Amino acid sequence: MSLPPAKRERFREISERLTELGQEFAKNIRENTTRLQFTVEECDGLPQSWLDRVPRDDDGNVVVSFDYPDYVPFIMNARNEEARRRYWFAYTNRGTPRNLEVLDEIVALRKEIADLYEVPSFAHYVTKRNMVETPETVNRFLTEVRNVVTQAELRDLGALAELKAEMTGLPVEQARIQRWDAAFYRERLREQRYAIDQEALRKYFPTPAMVAWMLDVTSRLYGLRFERATVPLWHEDVIYLDVFNAGGVRASSRASEGAPEARTTPIGGIYLDLYPRDGKYKHAAAWPVRGVSARTGRKPISALVTNFNREGLTHDEVETLLHEFGHVLHGVLSNTYYLAHSGTSVERDFVEAPSQMYEEWASRVESLALLRTHVGDAPAIDESLVQRLRASNKFGAGVDYGRQLLYASFDMALASENPGRTLDVWSLMEGATPMGYVDGTQFPGTFEHIASGYAAGYYGYMWAKAIALDLLSAFGADIMNDEVGRRFRTMILSRGSEEPARVMVERFLERPVASDAFFVHIGGE
Structure with a gap:
């Protein structure tokens, strides 16, 4: 619906202001240089590789930032509950009070x-x-999600409370799982039940080898070739890859695809910026640098930005790597006629589906078997380890999706007819969850998704997960089925938003979309 001139001008002013506010929100988090100090005793439980990497102050205390490689291993492994609480509290408030004001505006x-x-x-x-x-x-x-996930979350928290009681000597009724406890006891339970230690897995997943493996899997699945190229880069850690069609590949109905020159001329390019540094974006994400336009001969370029440990990845981080690379592929394998339809310019509640589908390649024997050609002397991954990884990933789905449900519900509340002040809404909603709200915390000031493009769309992560699991079913028992992979490339990835997502997905599946697998998944059974 078009607006009259006065309203159109006001819309322009609002749009410009929203852009400014979104940038300020992200900057306040990115440029927060707060450092926390912990004694060596408070770091009991942390892997030696982490202790060797982090800096020390003049008194020998460990000094940490809000970067993922500092925070995540600490909150998962530090045995000292008060130390975990202090780090978690500071991390949850890293957006500063200013971001609450920004989000309210x-x-x-x-x-x-x-x-x-x-x-x-x-x-x-x-x-x-x-x-x-x-x-x-x-x-x-x-x-519908709440009806499934509520009991699953309570079941998971009950299991964690039993473990906390066992490890601390507290009566189980007093061993309440706090927010700074959940990751720690979840890892201990994974170790106890499934012999899975995320930190120990880093030796199985050396970071450079995992990148090579990911490119190998992608090449086989989608009929591609990646070659490193020399281009101007913004940091010495960054690498650039040209993307080519492999010989004989015809990945689109467009006449130019599959022609001889398409196999010698790049179809796109990828920047990989994988390691943390001061002042860098703190999370993992993929961005379109340049969208495709077959009409003008414009080639797509995407960038993958992460903050991974240089030595090795946890299994969770392998999933993150594949997830974000799924977004990259959605960009560089796009072959739309018009730029406006390119890459990830799809409906917001579909955009995560191809990436969430690609996470599954981190947990299947067929894909992980290819790792042996890339890891050198790293330990071998056998079927037993893969099955234990899959089983351990199922535990905690109730807690994970309980949190996702809260995020999505909070987002919809802020986009409702009567939004309210952000911290008031959050404290009320989080307070109604099993783990409750912790006084003094300001999580909304860190919620970059809804300060930017995911407003009234965070539900899309779960909505898209349902689609992703349904798309995955097309591969059947062999996740490395390149025939299905190339159909997926042609019918989904190459099309961008040329057609509605539902039309493309149901054409690929040859049936209506179903959510059954998703509701089984979030129940954690």
């Missing part, structure tokens, strides 16, 4: 956009462009 401006378009809420404004089409569909979906 963002929410108010989004509501004003809804008013300009004369729709009840910002959620109505956003969802009409998504697969769900209405906020009511989102809320029904979240209710």
Whole structure:
């Protein structure tokens, strides 16, 4: 619906201000240089490789930042509960109080956009462009998730509380799992039940070898070739890869695909910026640098940015690597006629589906078997380890999806007809969950997703997961089935948003989308 001139001008002003606020929100997190000190005793339980890497102050204390390679191993492995609590509390507040003010202004401006378009809420404004089409569909979906995940979350927390009681000597009724406990006791339970130690897995997954393995798997599955190329780079750690079609590949119905020159001329390019450094973006993400346009001969380029340990990855990080590379592939394998349809410019609640599907290649024997040609002297991954990884990943689904449900519900509340102040809404909603709200914490000030493009769309992670698991079913028992992989490339990845996502997915599946596998998955059974 078009706007009259005065409203159109106000929309332009709001859009510019929202861009400024989103950038400030991210900058306040990225440039937070707070450092915490912990004694060596408080670091009991941390792997020696972590202790060797982190800096020390003049008194010999360990000095840590909010970077993932510092924080995640600590919260998963430090035996000292008070030390975990202190780090978790600071990390949860790393956005600073200023970001709460920024987010409140963002929410108010989004509501004003809804008013300009004369729709009840910002959620109505956003969802009409998504697969769900209405906020009511989102809320029904979240209710279905809640009906499944609530008991699963309580079951998981009960198992963790029993382990905490066993390890601390507390009566089980007093061994309540706090937010800074969940990751620690989950790792201990993984070790106890499944003999899975995430930190110990780093020796199985050396980082450079995992990148080579990922490119190998991708090449086989989608008919590609990757070659390192010399181009201007912004840091010595960054590498650039040209992407080519492998010989004989015809990945699209467009006449130019599969022609001889398509096998000698790059179809796109990829930047890989994998390791942490001061001032760098703190998370893992993929960005389109340049979108494709077959009409003008414009080739796509995407960038993968992570903050991985240089020596090796945990299994969780292998999944993250594949997830983000899935976004990269959605960009560089796009072959749309118009730039506006390129890559990940799909409905927001579909954009995560190809990436979430690709995570599964981190947990299958067929794909992991290819690792032997890349890892050198690293320990071999056998079928027993793969099965234990898969079993350990199932535990904790209740806690994980309980949190995802909270994030999505909070996002929809801020995009509703009566949003309220962000911290007030959050403390009330988190307070109603099994682990409750911790006084003094300001998580909304760190929630970059809803300060940027995922507003009224965070539910899309779970919505897309349902689609991802359904797409995965097309591969059957062999996840390295290159015939299916190339069909997926042609029918999904290459098409961008040339057609609605539902149309493309159901054409690929040759049936309507189903959510059965997703609800089994989030139940953790």
